[in-house]
Structure formats: structure tokens, C-alpha cells
Amino acid sequence: MMDRPLLLLDVDGPLNPFRSRLAGLHGYTTHRMRPALWMSRRAPDSPSARRGLRVRLHPTHGPRLQALPFELAWATTWMHQANTMISPHIGLPGDLPVIEWPELFAHDPDGLYWKTRPLLEWAAGRPFAWVDDMITAKDRAWARAHYPAPSLLLRIHPRHGLRARDFTTLTRWAASLPGA
Numbered sequence: 032m033m034d035r036p037l038l039l040l041d042v043d044g045p046l047n048p049f050r051s052r053l054a055g056l057h058g059y060t061t062h063r064m065r066p067a068l069w070m071s072r073r074a075p076d077s078p079s080a081r082r083g084l085r086v087r088l089h090p091t092h093g094p095r096l097q098a099l100p101f102e103l104a105w106a107t108t109w110m111h112q113a114n115t116m117i118s119p120h121i122g123l124p125g126d127l128p129v130i131e132w133p134e135l136f137a138h139d140p141d142g143l144y145w146k147t148r149p150l151l152e153w154a155a156g157r158p159f160a161w162v163d164d165m166i167t168a169k170d171r172a173w174a175r176a177h178y179p180a181p182s183l184l185l186r187i188h189p190r191h192g193l194r195a196r197d198f199t200t201l202t203r204w205a206a207s208l209p210g211a
């Protein structure tokens with residue numbers, strides 16, 4: 032049995048469906064949070080900072096992610112605050128590995144999503160799946176051409192967040208890996 036593949040998690044989009052219309056969201060809980068990056072872009076005494084960022088989370092996402100045959104890690108601008116602010120609300124452990132980006136929102140010379148290169152480097156040749164709302168066909172093509180192991184770049188619509196069919200896709204992909 033080989034090492035489990037990695038499952039790299041974005042927060043805003045897959046776990047926090049920030050583009051959703053409230054009426055369409057079942058089972059989510061709403062939270063107000065003040066993550067460091069978000070706070071760094073507003074005056075601390077502004078109405079927006081006082082209210083906090085609205086974050087919607089689904090309490091079953093953690094258990095369902097943990098039931099998948101993957102090793103979980105964070106791939107989000109929340110960085111370590113995903114462990115401290117997001118995990119407690121969705122039932123994930125507070126000590127998942129975190130990708131520390133060398134530069135947030137860096138310009139990419141080939142038009143890739145800014146996370147793509149550092150994420151592939153971090154994954155270090157292990158098979159990985161990645162859920163994020165900003166993945167494009169360019170990123171998939173680049174991973175296919177340059178990454179030495181199987182990868183699944185799964186774009187999650189920020190209106191819906193992770194849905195049953197995404198869990199099915201992840202499960203099937205993991206089962207399709209050589210040695211699985």
C-alpha cells in the first residue's frame with residue numbers, strides 16, 4: 032500500500048461558499064471572523080472590521096473529508112488560521128499541515144493561478160487532489176505537463192461549496208491511483 036495521496040484544501044469557495052444565495056444553502060452555519068489577511072485590508076475601527084467577515088461553514092465537511100482516503104493539508108490564504116478559525120467549526124483537527132505561500136497573489140509569468148507553482152512544489156511529487164474555486168484549465172494542463180505524479184485539480188464553484196458529487200469524484204480518483 033502506497034502513501035495516501037494528499038488532499039489540499041482551499042477555504043473560500045470549497046468550504047465557505049461565499050457566492051451562495053442564502054436560500055440555497057442547507058445545513059451551513061454562519062460565522063463572523065477576523066482573519067489576519069482580511070483585517071490587514073481595512074481600518075481596524077471601520078464598520079466592516081467591527082462586523083467581521085461573514086463565513087459560512089458546514090459542520091459535516093470535516094468528518095466527510097476525514098473519511099476520504101487522503102492526507103489533508105491547507106492550501107489557503109488563511110494559512111495557519113485555517114487550523115485555529117475554520118477547523119473547530121467543521122470538525123477537523125487543529126493541526127493539519129499548512130502550505131506557507133512564498134508570496135500571496137504573486138503574478139505568474141505563464142498566467143497560472145498564483146497558488147499553482149508553490150502548491151506543486153510543496154506536494155513534492157506525491158499524488159494530490161486539490162479543491163479550489165480559482166483553478167483553471169491552464170493550471171490543469173500545466174500540472175499534467177510538469178508534475179511527476181497523478182494530480183486532480185478540482186474547481187469548486189463558490190456558490191455551491193463542496194457537494195456530494197465532489198466527494199464522489201475525490202473517492203473515485205483516489206481509488207484509480209496505481210497501488211490504491
Ligand SMILES: [Mg+2]
Binds near residue numbers: 041042043045164
Ligand atoms: Mg478560494
